[in-house]
Amino acid sequence: xxxxxxxxxxxxxxxxxxxxxxxxxxxxxxxxxxxxxxxxxxxxxxxxxxxxxxxxxxxxxxxxxxxxxxxxxxxxxxxxxxxxxxxxxxxxxxxxxxxxxxxxxxxxxxxxxxxxxxxxxxxxxxxxxxxxxxxxxxxxxxxxxxxxxxxxxxxxxxxxxxxxxxxxxxxxxxxxxxxxxxxxxxxxxxxxxxxxxxxxxxxxxxxxxxxxxxxxxxxxxxxxxxxxxxxxxxxxxxxxxxxxxxxxxxxxxxxxxxxxxxxxxxxxxxxxxxxxxxxxxxxxxxxxxxxxxxxxxxxxxxxxxxxxxxxxxxxxxxxxxxxxxxxxxxxxxxxxxxxxxxxxxxxxxxxxxxxxxxxxxxxxxxxxxxxxxxxxxxxxxxxxxxxxxxxxxxxxxxxxxxxx
Amino acid sequence: xxxxxxxxxxxxxxxxxxxxxxxxxxxxxxxxxxxxxxxxxxxxxxxxxxxxxxxxxxxxxxxxxxxxxxxxxxxxxxxxxxxxxxxxxxxxxxxxxxxxxxxxxxxxxxxxxxxxxxxxxxxxxxxxxxxxxxxxxxxxxxxxxxxxxxxxxxxxxxxxxxxxxxxxxxxxxxxxxxxxxxxxxxxxxxxxxxxxxxxxxxxxxxxxxxxxxxxxxxxxxxxxxxxxxxxxxxxxxxxxxxxxxxxxxxxxxxxxxxxxxxxxxxxxxxxxxxxxxxxxxxxxxxxxxxxxxxxxxxxxxxxxxxxxxxxxxxxxxxxxx
Amino acid sequence: xxxxxxxxxxxxxxxxxxxxxxxxxxxxxxxxxxxxxxxxxxxxxxxxxxxxxxxxxxxxxxxxxxxxxxxxxxxxxxxxxxxxxxxxxxxxxxxxxxxxxxxxxxxxxxxxxxxxxxxxxxxxxxxxxxxxxxxxxxxxxxxxxxxxxxxxxxxxxxxxxxxxxxxxxxxxxxxxxxxxxxxxxxxxxxxxxxxxxxxxxxxxxxxxxxxxxxxxxxxxxxxxxxxxxxxxxxxxxx
Numbered sequence: 001x002x003x004x005x006x007x008x009x010x011x012x013x014x015x016x017x018x019x020x021x022x023x024x025x026x027x028x029x030x031x032x033x034x035x036x037x038x039x040x041x042x043x044x045x046x047x048x049x050x051x052x053x054x055x056x057x058x059x060x061x062x063x064x065x066x067x068x069x070x071x072x073x074x075x076x077x078x079x080x081x082x083x084x085x086x087x088x089x090x091x092x093x094x095x096x097x098x099x100x101x102x103x104x105x106x107x108x109x110x111x112x113x114x115x116x117x118x119x120x121x122x123x124x125x126x127x128x129x130x131x132x133x134x135x136x137x138x139x140x141x142x143x144x145x146x147x148x149x150x151x152x153x154x155x156x157x158x159x160x161x162x163x164x165x166x167x168x169x170x171x172x173x174x175x176x177x178x179x180x181x182x183x184x185x186x187x188x189x190x191x192x193x194x195x196x197x198x199x200x201x202x203x204x205x206x207x208x209x210x211x212x213x214x215x216x217x218x219x220x221x222x223x224x225x226x227x228x229x230x231x232x233x234x235x236x237x238x239x240x241x242x243x244x245x246x247x248x249x250x251x252x253x254x255x256x257x258x259x260x261x262x263x264x265x266x267x268x269x270x271x272x273x274x275x276x277x278x279x280x281x282x283x284x285x286x287x288x289x290x291x292x293x294x295x296x297x298x299x300x301x302x303x304x305x306x307x308x309x310x311x312x313x314x315x316x317x318x319x320x321x322x323x324x325x326x327x328x329x330x331x332x333x334x335x336x337x338x339x340x341x342x343x344x345x346x347x348x349x350x351x352x353x354x355x356x357x358x359x360x361x362x363x364x365x366x367x368x369x370x371x372x373x374x375x376x377x378x379x380x381x382x383x384x385x386x387x388x389x390x391x392x393x394x395x396x397x398x399x400x401x402x403x404x
Numbered sequence: 405x406x407x408x409x410x411x412x413x414x415x416x417x418x419x420x421x422x423x424x425x426x427x428x429x430x431x432x433x434x435x436x437x438x439x440x441x442x443x444x445x446x447x448x449x450x451x452x453x454x455x456x457x458x459x460x461x462x463x464x465x466x467x468x469x470x471x472x473x474x475x476x477x478x479x480x481x482x483x484x485x486x487x488x489x490x491x492x493x494x495x496x497x498x499x500x501x502x503x504x505x506x507x508x509x510x511x512x513x514x515x516x517x518x519x520x521x522x523x524x525x526x527x528x529x530x531x532x533x534x535x536x537x538x539x540x541x542x543x544x545x546x547x548x549x550x551x552x553x554x555x556x557x558x559x560x561x562x563x564x565x566x567x568x569x570x571x572x573x574x575x576x577x578x579x580x581x582x583x584x585x586x587x588x589x590x591x592x593x594x595x596x597x598x599x600x601x602x603x604x605x606x607x608x609x610x611x612x613x614x615x616x617x618x619x620x621x622x623x624x625x626x627x628x629x630x631x632x633x634x635x636x637x638x639x640x641x642x643x644x645x646x647x648x649x650x651x652x653x654x655x656x657x658x659x660x661x662x663x664x665x666x667x668x669x670x671x672x673x674x675x676x677x678x679x680x681x682x683x684x685x686x687x688x689x690x691x692x693x694x695x696x697x698x699x700x701x702x703x704x705x706x707x708x709x710x711x712x713x714x715x716x717x718x719x720x721x722x723x724x725x
Numbered sequence: 726x727x728x729x730x731x732x733x734x735x736x737x738x739x740x741x742x743x744x745x746x747x748x749x750x751x752x753x754x755x756x757x758x759x760x761x762x763x764x765x766x767x768x769x770x771x772x773x774x775x776x777x778x779x780x781x782x783x784x785x786x787x788x789x790x791x792x793x794x795x796x797x798x799x800x801x802x803x804x805x806x807x808x809x810x811x812x813x814x815x816x817x818x819x820x821x822x823x824x825x826x827x828x829x830x831x832x833x834x835x836x837x838x839x840x841x842x843x844x845x846x847x848x849x850x851x852x853x854x855x856x857x858x859x860x861x862x863x864x865x866x867x868x869x870x871x872x873x874x875x876x877x878x879x880x881x882x883x884x885x886x887x888x889x890x891x892x893x894x895x896x897x898x899x900x901x902x903x904x905x906x907x908x909x910x911x912x913x914x915x916x917x918x919x920x921x922x923x924x925x926x927x928x929x930x931x932x933x934x935x936x937x938x939x940x941x942x943x944x945x946x947x948x949x950x951x952x953x954x955x956x957x958x959x960x961x962x963x
Binding site: 188212213214215216217219220221222224225226228229231232245248249252253256257274277278280 | 406407410411414415417418555557568641642643644646648649652683684685687688689691692693694695697698
């Protein structure tokens with residue numbers, strides 16, 4: 001009996017080892033072809049996004065759009081080499097992303113990488129790309145500080161940061177609509193703090209009156225003391241710099257306190273179905289900014305949407321899918337600048353100095369690698385739905401916003 | 405003047421919600437000498453069970469068959485039964501097993517139970533739709549960071565067609581009614597008197613023939629019902645409920661109970677109101693005070709623990725034996 | 726045959742691993758006062774708690790009026806007519822004297838009867854009548870002892886157990902307490918189990934006595950026998 005069972009375990013061990021060897025062999029073979037084929041006609045790009053895990057829908061759609069652009073470029077014959085993409089699924093996990101980044105930088109053919117929906121994953125991979133001196137273009141992670149003088153010029157970002165949204169928001173509300181008396185409410189998270197700081201500065205620059213600032217803990221449900229304060233301050237507009245739950249409660253309780261005559265506006269964090277659901281009829285007339293350009297508004301953008309639809313992908317276009325497509329266009333543009341033999345070092349310079357006009361407007365980078373393209377558009381709640389402001393009854397004058 | 409009046413109303417309403425949770429703490433502390441830290445979570449569980457029962461009953465069309473008040477009564481009954489059961493479970497699995505150990509053990513076990521209640525609520529009332537997809541649609545990663553478990557809109561069951569003032573009056577009225585009922589119950593019924601006796605002297609209570617176990621169990625049941633109604637008022641006042649609200653209400657309720665003297669339910673009322681007034685007035689009158697309102701409220705609590713540990717209206721009855 | 730109100734045979738109890746009572750047997754005849762004398766920590770209070778069921782006996786049996794009460798929880802034993810008064814257990818200090826007395830009458834549901842009993846108690850303990858609306862926590866030591874005893878007798882118990890009623894009292898109050906005990910026995914014909922350190926006082930009112938040492942009954946007999954025994958001559962009382 002003993003002998004027999006030992007024989008079986010030995011057998012299993014052999015099978016297991018064989019399986020491991022075969023697996024390793026496959027990997028080795030893969031690496032081998034990369035190493036062997038010194039053919040100068042292959043250039044590789046790294047692409048990272050969460051294709052599995054909680055953000056898989058957004059991550060997979062971004063991958064689809066990115067590959068769509070690369071395939072089109074390869075088919076166009078504009079490049080004297082074939083562009084290959086190493087697709088890494090970071091699963092929204094920093095450690096998985098870091099391992100993927102190692103894999104990308106280990107490949108000699110890689111000249112640039114792009115990626116990230118999650119800022120936390122980006123924070124984990126940035127040091128790896130920096131050390132390998134391979135440029136990383138971020139298309140979807142929006143946390144402040146990912147682009148910085150320290151990370152320049154290796155790290156660039158084509159998506160606007162959360163704080164950058166404040167500028168177009170202020171332009172529309174203050175310059176166009178004329179709201180001058182403000183009250184700021186935000187939360188104490190880094191997101192809220194960053195928004196408060198930026199918007200406070202904008203108010204000062206534009207010569208507006210800031211009648212009060214209140215920061216709330218995340219999870220605050222009772223805004224009534226603040227609302228009384230806003231009421232007696234004489235503010236004509238309330239800026240909300242946090243996320244959706246607190247925003248909808250604040251708007252709801254303002255409505256309850258009979259303060260529909262005060263404008264309510266917020267950054268993109270409040271643009272959500274939850275705002276409508278919790279706010280119910282109180283949500284009416286609230287404004288929110290959304291970064292980017294509505295792709296369907298331009299012929300190039302519409303073409304992208306049509307092509308994507310024709311591609312038959314199972315994941316729908318998400319908010320950052322156009323940005324992933326745009327990232328591909330920026331990298332392709334940079335590759336063109338580098339001639340027939342692109343290197344990572346050449347790509348670093350080519351990307352930071354690039355000027356690319358794609359489906360989201362024209363992208364250039366500032367002195368620390370952050371996009372200058374802060375195009376954004378305004379949304380308004382109308383009859384329980386978020387509607388593009390320009391198409392709303394508020395724009396036509398059928399309905400009116402509170403007096404400035 | 406209008407500002408002052410408005411803030412006073414705000415403070416009273418907030419105080420009502422704190423008071424009911426604080427009384428829960430006081431009742432449990434009174435009979436068991438332990439801090440049942442999941443009291444806030446039990447209250448929020450009550451609010452969620454009302455919301456859940458509402459969703460089920462409404463889809464069954466009960467509101468078109470029964471008069472509204474009867475339907476609301478049924479909802480409260482369901483929530484009360486569920487919360488009373490949860491109170492019993494708390495006692496049976498988180499308090500009783502540690503009866504003869506250090507007071508730290510039931511404290512820890514009820515904190516743990518509170519986490520369980522909270523997380524289960526978060527899981528059960530998760531959106532069917534992946535909320536992260538929506539967060540993405542809004543263009544902000546910040547939303548995704550907030551997590552998938554969203555707040556739930558509380559059905560408007562208090563004064564559904566009434567004004568805000570009416571709703572506020574009902575909240576204050578229900579709280580007053582509960583306090584009065586509790587006062588009568590504690591002082592006029594044998595069970596209530598037994599609860600008081602146990603909170604003053606457990607050994608003596610046993611000696612004079614009170615069935616202490618039975619009364620303790622009843623206390624957890626009654627406390628559960630009280631917290632269920634408290635949770636209902638909290639949810640109705642805030643218009644939404646979040647699965648993790650219990651932590652905040654638990655902490656505030658506990659703080660209020662400490663200010664009031666922990667085992668003294670009248671102290672809990674004063675403590676709840678004091679905490680609410682401090683918070684509202686710091687928030688309402690100090691520039692950017694909201695960020696500090698909780699801090700200042702807790703400083704007040706620490707002050708009481710240090711300088712008046714017997715509570716705001718606690719008497720110094722040191723019985724020399 | 727004289728009826729035995731309480732009959733304890735071979736009771737043993739432990740506190741954790743430490744034996745508290747070892748094979749204690751004891752009986753009290755109806756209408757008698759029996760005293761148990763012993764030093765601090767000899768097991769006197771444990772004995773009373775065991776009779777009341779507040780401490781669980783490992784072995785042995787307890788009979789009240791010939792009926793086994795071993796299986797009954799404390800509150801059932803109280804309902805059966807065992808009452809214990811122990812000043813060391815304190816009072817319901819936040820309640821008034823009157824409420825304390827009413828809580829003692831936990832099993833009297835008839836209001837008329839309750840008021841009658843209260844009146845009787847006020848007659849026996851006139852000092853309490855003056856203090857009715859005062860909180861128990863504010864009473865003096867002697868008053869508190871009186872309240873403790875009054876609270877126990879309001880039920881007219883089959884067996885009244887008194888745990889060191891003289892503890893911590895001024896001599897004049899001690900006299901008063903023992904006068905009350907004697908009166909309860911003689912006038913109301915109450916059967917009493919008296920646990921005391923003050924051996925002389927206790928023996929003066931008792932019909933029978935036991936000496937307990939380290940959890941064991943080491944001597945028993947008539948008061949005179951106890952007085953002449955080594956245990957009382959060389960008082961174990963501290």
